[in-house]
Amino acid sequence: MRDYQLRCISCGKSYLEKSDLYWCHDCGPLKGTLEIIYDFNQINISKNFSKKGDITQFEDLLPVKFQTNLDQQVGGTPFIKFNHQFGVRELMIKFDGVSLSGSYKDRASIIAINKALQYGKEAIFCASTGNAASSLAILSAHTALKTYIFVPSSIPSAKLAQLHAAGAEVIAIQGSYDEAFDLSMEIGLKKGWYCRNSAINPYLLEGKKTGAYEIIIQNDYVAPDFCFVGVGDGTIISSICKGFMEFKQLGLIDKIPKVIGVQAEGAATLKKVYDSGKPYEPIFETVSTVADSISVGNPRDVIKACTYMEKINGEFLTVSDDEIIHSIQSLTSETGVFSEPAGAVGYAALQKMKNDGRISHEDTVCLFVTGNGLKDIKSAESMIKRQNFSKEEARKYLEGV
Numbered sequence: 385m386r387d388y389q390l391r392c393i394s395c396g397k398s399y400l401e402k403s404d405l406y407w408c409h410d411c412g413p414l415k416g417t418l419e420i421i422y423d424f425n426q427i428n429i430s431k432n433f434s435k436k437g438d439i440t441q442f443e444d445l446l447p448v449k450f451q452t453n454l455d456q457q458v459g460g461t462p463f464i465k466f467n468h469q470f471g472v473r474e475l476m477i478k479f480d481g482v483s484l485s486g487s488y489k490d491r492a493s494i495i496a497i498n499k500a501l502q503y504g505k506e507a508i509f510c511a512s513t514g515n516a517a518s519s520l521a522i523l524s525a526h527t528a529l530k531t532y533i534f535v536p537s538s539i540p541s542a543k544l545a546q547l548h549a550a551g552a553e554v555i556a557i558q559g560s561y562d563e564a565f566d567l568s569m570e571i572g573l574k575k576g577w578y579c580r581n582s583a584i585n586p587y588l589l590e591g592k593k594t595g596a597y598e599i600i601i602q603n604d605y606v607a608p609d610f611c612f613v614g615v616g617d618g619t620i621i622s623s624i625c626k627g628f629m630e631f632k633q634l635g636l637i638d639k640i641p642k643v644i645g646v647q648a649e650g651a652a653t654l655k656k657v658y659d660s661g662k663p664y665e666p667i668f669e670t671v672s673t674v675a676d677s678i679s680v681g682n683p684r685d686v687i688k689a690c691t692y693m694e695k696i697n698g699e700f701l702t703v704s705d706d707e708i709i710h711s712i713q714s715l716t717s718e719t720g721v722f723s724e725p726a727g728a729v730g731y732a733a734l735q736k737m738k739n740d741g742r743i744s745h746e747d748t749v750c751l752f753v754t755g756n757g758l759k760d761i762k763s764a765e766s767m768i769k770r771q772n773f774s775k776e777e778a779r780k781y782l783e784g785v
């Protein structure tokens with residue numbers, strides 16, 4: 385664990401660590417999200433991380449001391465490379481869908497669980513579109529922490545099944561993710577449970593930045609030209625920006641990739657705020673998309689996401705629900721990576737940028753595929769061709785192939 389300070393993303397005020405400190409008191413929970421700041425001047429990090437190593441290999445760059453039995457099961461996910469295919473020089477896929485609970489969120493949950501244990505908390509809670517919830521429930525199941533999960537009752541059954549199988553206390557409400565979020569804050573903070581909500585808890589981003597670290601290490605310390613990632617609350621994209629900025633500061637890469645945040649056309653609140661320019665003002669919208677994990681109308685990490693993306697000259701793009709569904713199929717059939725809708729948006733956006741001529745066969749591209757297709761098969765159901773052959777019909781059919 386490295387020493388750190390907490391600093392408000394909006395006013396810059398510094399805070400010392402406290403178990404019940406989540407945001408800047410002057411700026412409030414939406415505008416006053418906290419950043420974790422390290423003094424990298426005293427660090428000497430060399431390029432000898434393991435390509436297959438788990439998240440614990442980064443303990444020296446994280447604000448936490450690992451202590452659970454599952455720490456070493458997080459991170460170290462597959463990195464798949466295709467050369468001179470898909471109209472680019474190199475296509476890289478970072479696939480966190482095969483993480484323990486099946487999504488990128490494990491990188492954040494493991495940090496929150498370790499912090500809750502460090503603070504001697506008895507319970508931990510989160511509100512989620514599904515993946516953060518199932519990740520927290522799965523990774524905390526073996527610990528002494530009681531886990532409370534607030535979700536919209538409409539979340540996909542596979543994610544709900546993970547929650548119940550893990551023995552979490554599930555509060556599924558009639559309403560949106562944004563409503564589940566507000567209810568969780570009202571109750572969780574009153575009860576003194578540890579909060580694992582996106583953007584509220586500043587430590588989550590630190591776990592998520594390790595995905596950016598890993599692609600650099602797995603690509604022999606060469607940064608790709610472009611990186612694509614799906615965006616809902618904006619924590620993952622902030623973390624990826626921070627991961628690249630830190631590796632650059634540590635002298636481990638020469639340049640920062642062009643980061644493209646991808647949203648669904650029907651849920652593009654963060655893009656709207658970013659494109660409207662400074663000063664970034666949080667907005668609230670009613671949203672709808674087939675990609676349930678990024679169906680967020682009140683993005684909680686809006687200020688950090690916009691601030692970091694501006695620092696590295698990032699950009700937001702939108703894709704339609706049809707493009708997302710089509711991408712799930714293309715990504716699977718062309719690369720073998722079966723993604724849930726929110727994880728396939730990067731592939732859809734890549735096609736767009738190739739068609740616009742903004743990405744050429746000279747470029748190297750990394751897609752962060754953040755969730756497993758088995759988590760949400762409803763949107764993939766349109767691809768299913770159900771058959772009910774008699775054995776005779778099957779024989780006949782196969783004679784013709």
Ligand SMILES: Cc1ncc(COP(=O)(O)O)c(C=O)c1O
Nearest residue numbers: 515616617618619620677754755
């Ligand atoms: C699979 C998947 N991809 C992307 C995201 C977007 O992450 P964020 O809400 O931090 O923007 C989520 C969030 O739930 C997710 O579950």
Ligand SMILES: [Zn+2]
Nearest residue numbers: 392395408411
């Ligand atoms: Zn502040």
